[in-house]
Amino acid sequence: MKRSEEELQAALIERARRLAEQTQSEQTATRAFACVEVGGLAIGLPLASVVRAAAVRQVTEVPGAEPHLVGIVAVEGHLVSLIDLGTFLGLRPKGVGDLTGMVVVANGDSEIGLGAHSLLGICELNESDIKPAAGGLALIDHRAMVRDRELYLLDVEALFSDTRLTGEVR
Amino acid sequence: VDEVLRQVAGIFADEATEHAQRITSALLAMEADPSSAPLHVEELYRQAHSLKGSASSLGFTELEALAHQLESMLLPVRRGQKPLTSSLVDASLRAMDTVRLRAEGVRLGTSEGAAETEAATREMAALTEEVEKGAEPPSLPEPGELVAEARRPSAEGDAETVRVAAAQLQALERRLDELRATRGRLEHRAQTATRLLRSAEAMWQRSRVESRQLAAGPRVGGDTEALRPDRETLHRLVDELAALRRDLLDDAESSAANGADFEENLRALRMVPAMYLLSPLQRTVRDACRQSNKDALCELAGAEVQVDRRLLEELKNPLIHLVRNAVDHGIEAVAVREAVGKPARGCVHVAIEQRGADIWAEVHDDGRGIDLARVRARAVERGVLDDRSAAALSEGEVHELLFHHGFSTNVEVTELSGRGVGLDVVREAIYRLHGRIEVKSEIGRGSTFSLVVPLTVAAKETMIVEEGGRQFAVPLSSIERIVRAKRSELRVMGEQTFFQLDDDPVAVVSLARVLGSTEWLDEATFRTLAVVRSGAARAAVICHRLVGAEHLILRPLPRDLQRMRLISAAAILSNGQPILVLSPRALVDAAHAQAPRVTNWSDGEEMPSLGTGTILVADDSITMRSFLRNILEASGYRVRTAADGDEALRLAFTERFDLVVSDVRMPRIDGLTLVRRIRGSERTRDLPVVLFSSLDSDEDRTRGMASGANVYLTKGAFQRGQLLEAVTHLLRRRA
Numbered sequence: 001m002k003r004s005e006e007e008l009q010a011a012l013i014e015r016a017r018r019l020a021e022q023t024q025s026e027q028t029a030t031r032a033f034a035c036v037e038v039g040g041l042a043i044g045l046p047l048a049s050v051v052r053a054a055a056v057r058q059v060t061e062v063p064g065a066e067p068h069l070v071g072i073v074a075v076e077g078h079l080v081s082l083i084d085l086g087t088f089l090g091l092r093p094k095g096v097g098d099l100t101g102m103v104v105v106a107n108g109d110s111e112i113g114l115g116a117h118s119l120l121g122i123c124e125l126n127e128s129d130i131k132p133a134a135g136g137l138a139l140i141d142h143r144a145m146v147r148d149r150e151l152y153l154l155d156v157e158a159l160f161s162d163t164r165l166t167g168e169v170r
Numbered sequence: 171v172d173e174v175l176r177q178v179a180g181i182f183a184d185e186a187t188e189h190a191q192r193i194t195s196a197l198l199a200m201e202a203d204p205s206s207a208p209l210h211v212e213e214l215y216r217q218a219h220s221l222k223g224s225a226s227s228l229g230f231t232e233l234e235a236l237a238h239q240l241e242s243m244l245l246p247v248r249r250g251q252k253p254l255t256s257s258l259v260d261a262s263l264r265a266m267d268t269v270r271l272r273a274e275g276v277r278l279g280t281s282e283g284a285a286e287t288e289a290a291t292r293e294m295a296a297l298t299e300e301v302e303k304g305a306e307p308p309s310l311p312e313p314g315e316l317v318a319e320a321r322r323p324s325a326e327g328d329a330e331t332v333r334v335a336a337a338q339l340q341a342l343e344r345r346l347d348e349l350r351a352t353r354g355r356l357e358h359r360a361q362t363a364t365r366l367l368r369s370a371e372a373m374w375q376r377s378r379v380e381s382r383q384l385a386a387g388p389r390v391g392g393d394t395e396a397l398r399p400d401r402e403t404l405h406r407l408v409d410e411l412a413a414l415r416r417d418l419l420d421d422a423e424s425s426a427a428n429g430a431d432f433e434e435n436l437r438a439l440r441m442v443p444a445m446y447l448l449s450p451l452q453r454t455v456r457d458a459c460r461q462s463n464k465d466a467l468c469e470l471a472g473a474e475v476q477v478d479r480r481l482l483e484e485l486k487n488p489l490i491h492l493v494r495n496a497v498d499h500g501i502e503a504v505a506v507r508e509a510v511g512k513p514a515r516g517c518v519h520v521a522i523e524q525r526g527a528d529i530w531a532e533v534h535d536d537g538r539g540i541d542l543a544r545v546r547a548r549a550v551e552r553g554v555l556d557d558r559s560a561a562a563l564s565e566g567e568v569h570e571l572l573f574h575h576g577f578s579t580n581v582e583v584t585e586l587s588g589r590g591v592g593l594d595v596v597r598e599a600i601y602r603l604h605g606r607i608e609v610k611s612e613i614g615r616g617s618t619f620s621l622v623v624p625l626t627v628a629a630k631e632t633m634i635v636e637e638g639g640r641q642f643a644v645p646l647s648s649i650e651r652i653v654r655a656k657r658s659e660l661r662v663m664g665e666q667t668f669f670q671l672d673d674d675p676v677a678v679v680s681l682a683r684v685l686g687s688t689e690w691l692d693e694a695t696f697r698t699l700a701v702v703r704s705g706a707a708r709a710a711v712i713c714h715r716l717v718g719a720e721h722l723i724l725r726p727l728p729r730d731l732q733r734m735r736l737i738s739a740a741a742i743l744s745n746g747q748p749i750l751v752l753s754p755r756a757l758v759d760a761a762h763a764q765a766p767r768v769t770n771w772s773d774g775e776e777m778p779s780l781g782t783g784t785i786l787v788a789d790d791s792i793t794m795r796s797f798l799r800n801i802l803e804a805s806g807y808r809v810r811t812a813a814d815g816d817e818a819l820r821l822a823f824t825e826r827f828d829l830v831v832s833d834v835r836m837p838r839i840d841g842l843t844l845v846r847r848i849r850g851s852e853r854t855r856d857l858p859v860v861l862f863s864s865l866d867s868d869e870d871r872t873r874g875m876a877s878g879a880n881v882y883l884t885k886g887a888f889q890r891g892q893l894l895e896a897v898t899h900l901l902r903r904r905a
Contacts, residue, residue, distance in 0.1 A: 058745075058746055058747045058748070059748075060640075060740075060747060060748040060749060060750060061640060062731060062734070062737065062750065063640075063685040063686055063736065063750075064685070064686050064734070064736065065731075065734075069730075069731075071748075072727075072728060072731070072740060072748045072750075073748060074347075074742045074746055074747075074748050076344060078340075078344055078725060079725050079727070079728055079740050079742070079748055080728050081728040081730050081731060090824075110729050111728070112728070112730070138824070163817065163820060163821075164824075165729075165730040166730065
């Protein structure tokens with residue numbers, strides 16, 4: 001039976017409404033993460049904290065710095081510290097040369113660059129799929145399975161209050 | 171409407187705070203000099219009326235009511251019917267405090283400060299009634315009269331001004347950096363075009379020669395006519411390349427000129443009058459006098475001097491500390507002043523002045539002056555120095571003690587001072603600005619603390635130096651001169667190397683050593699020395715290579731690096747590479763640190779050979795931490811420090827150390843608990859620990875060793891060799 005023009009319009013409007021509702025409910029139930037790989041582990045960084053991602057180049061070393069500090073880099077006209085996320089998390093270091101990408105994360109008006117061995121991309125996770133991490137790695141508070149791979153979620157607030165970043169360096 | 175309110179809330183908050191500050195200044199000026207009341211009361215009314223108007227238009231009725239009540243309360247004073255009593259000043263000042271509080275609430279979109287504002291209004295209403303009882307009933311002012319006055323520009327407002335958010339300035343600074351990078355790329359491309367042009371020209375010349383040779387020689391299949399189109403193409407290419415190069419050079423030049431212009435305008439935008447820094451200090455002096463039951467006037471000078479707004483923020487707290495100290499430590503009680511023939515009212519004079527490329531902020535009081543003997547005695551009492559060392563200190567060195575953490579000559583802890591917190595914070599803040607502090611004092615006549623900081627922290631001429639393949643910048647203003655010295659001219663005396671410059675021995679330090687890298691040892695006859703000055707002290711820094719001068723826009727360091735004393739700022743070179751700026755003070759300190767002054771070392775001790783390893787030093791005294799760090803670093807060890815046992819424990823559990831040197835008495839977790847916790851963890855149970863304490867009884871020693879320490883050393887009988895020997899022995903055994 002052929003639908004009238006009005007019926008067709010009404011059906012299309014109803015479908016659009018349902019799709020919109022569906023999208024809205026998906027938005028409220030998911031969280032987005034920028035995913036990087038360090039020391040063989042996939043680490044998720046809350047996308048809301050991410051300022052930008054870039055290739056690592058033109059790093060200036062800082063004399064007398066802690067081992068996790070690779071140096072400082074210029075990002076859009078200002079300077080941020082670049083830390084080796086793997087070393088910072090206590091993973092086996094693979095050397096500075098292996099850091100190919102960095103993700104700049106912010107907390108308030110502080111920014112820091114996290115050096116990673118590769119940038120994997122962005123993923124959205126359902127809240128229900130995010131589970132508490134069972135100890136082990138400092139600063140990792142939750143985890144989730146993404147395409148058969150464990151993604152460890154970094155607690156960015158804890159990162160910025162870590163004494164290695166806030167304490168006396170030298 | 172809410173969105174509009176949100177957008178203007180910040181601007182209103184700034185304005186309200188400024189009105190409150192101007193009203194405060196007027197009140198304090200009237201109180202200090204009642205004869206000036208007619209002048210200042212008009213300014214006060216203008217400010218109150220403006221506050222009332224803007225609060226009313228945005229619907230902040232509680233602030234509108236407060237401003238109105240302030241006008242009503244002070245009307246008899248304005249009309250000359252009543253004097254300005256201290257109770258009126260107190261109530262008005264409290265009201266201004268609540269305006270500031272409420273302004274912050276408005277900024278954040280909360281109701282913070284609203285209740286306090288209403289309470290202050292009620293307090294002023296009650297006081298108004300009391301004032302009215304003894305005077306003609308005050309009539310409200312004619313609205314037109316005050317509006318007209320409110321529109322009259324104040325002395326400071328003659329120039330047309332607009333508010334600029336600091337974030338917007340920072341955004342402009344970033345654009346400036348990008349502009350510089352673009353200019354760098356243009357110059358680079360112009361160079362590339364020049365190179366291509368030269369090659370093309372050479373190719374064209376060769377083709378002309380070959381063509382002539384072909385034309386002149388025997389015709390063996392060579393056809394000069396056939397080559398003509400190629401030569402013409404080449405000729406056009408040369409012309410186009412020449413034009414491209416010219417354009418690139420023009421663009422680079424124009425970009426450089428615009429950049430310089432932009433930079434100069436940006437610099438001017440960053441400058442604000444020192445009035446914003448000075449005015450609140452009058453209130454600080456008044457409050458400090460009230461708290462300590464003293465009487466002092468605060469005189470200000472240099473309110474019109476233009477100061478970099480970043481400096482202004484950074485200088486605010488140091489000046490508040492110094493002004494409070496001036497009242498508490500300097501100004502005597504009224505009875506004491508009168509007994510020695512001084513005016514009953516003391517004077518705290520705060521002046522801002524530009525001298526050359528520096529800003530001088532001076533706090534002078536006409537009080538009792540610094541009692542050197544008392545400071546020396548206090549240093550001995552607190553175990554900072556022994557009697558002999560204390561007696562040997564010069565006047566400047568005694569003044570230096572005042573800036574040590576935890577040092578206070580006040581035996582009693584008052585609301586103002588006596589906790590030993592303050593001057594060390596002042597020093598840290600000034601060092602962060604690459605500045606210095608000078609102290610002058612005369613018993614019975616008063617003291618002057620001068621904070622000397624560079625006029626602007628944003629742009630600097632620098633010298634680029636290279637060491638170990640890395641480049642660093644040193645502010646050119648701190649380099650007194652560059653010297654090429656023969657190696658034989660560097661004299662080694664004890665642990666210190668000196669260079670004789672203008673009949674004065676100058677301490678020498680190599681940049682490699684300061685940077686903690688391998689020293690550049692070769693047989694070159696000459697060394698390049700940069701003579702760096704910081705305040706009255708100077709040092710000769712051996713550099714591997716001087717690259718050249720460069721004008722840099724300085725950037726603040728990332729927050730996690732701001733505690734590094736050696737690095738004062740950073741900048742971005744035109745090729746986009748960040749560069750670190752070395753602190754002249756840290757360089758000078760490093761040169762002089764090789765012969766520390768405040769110790770009881772015996773001069774004849776022998777240094778053990780250079781060691782390796784990372785040592786954790788835990789002590790709640792910054793003096794002791796620095797002292798131990800200097801000794802251990804001079805012997806080749808890497809040192810990390812912790813300010814208490816808790817921090818030390820956290821570090822020991824998260825990082826790798828070869829040895830721990832710890833004090834016993836520390837806040838949060840003491841040294842004995844620290845050792846026990848280290849021994850209790852599988853990760854750290856074998857970590858050698860040296861306890862280093864002023865507790866020197868046999869019982870203390872036994873308790874220390876029973877906790878699990880490997881060695882127990884007492885500060886009282888300390889000898890550098892003893893500590894280094896213990897460290898070397900324990901590390902060797904661990905290896």
